[in-house]
Amino acid sequence: MSKTNNHKFLIVPRVLAGLPLLGFGVMHFIDPGHMRDILIASGIPMIELNVYAAPAAELLAGVLLLLGCCARVGGILGVGTMLPAIYSTVVLSKMTVDTLPGGLTEVPSVPPLPLPIVVLVCSLIVVALGAGAWSLCSCKSRGSGNGGS
Secondary structure: OOOOOOOHHHHHHHHHHHHHHHHHHHHHHHOHHHHHHHHHHHOOOOHHHHHHHHHHHHHHHHHHHHHOOOHHHHHHHHHHHHHHHHHHHHHHHOOOHHHOOOOOOOOOOOOOOHHHHHHHHHHHHHHHHOOOOOOHHHHHHHHHOOOOO
């Protein structure tokens, strides 16, 4: 992977992706039942694994993006969590109470579709360009004289 550049604007996609990912991760850990309902209703496989793995990936992605340390890894995790989130949002938007699978009684609530799309795009920007000037890794590397990371 190439070195990160020193563009200061990269704080914007890091924050726009990192804050929602952190929020989603916290919400899904606090209420795993709601996460399980989303997975069941949207047909995402391996529910028992994903009910814990997805929030863990969201939390880690959010922290890495916000700190800017290993931000590209955070961006990859952000992409990996937002692709199924977008799929789930689209599937659930077309679902009615009559078409619910697995004994669910109501369609699980999810954020509006533009939110996971913005998080996905911002994560891709960080994967492509790196963390930028205002990042923990950038500050550490300037102090040690190694250049960008």
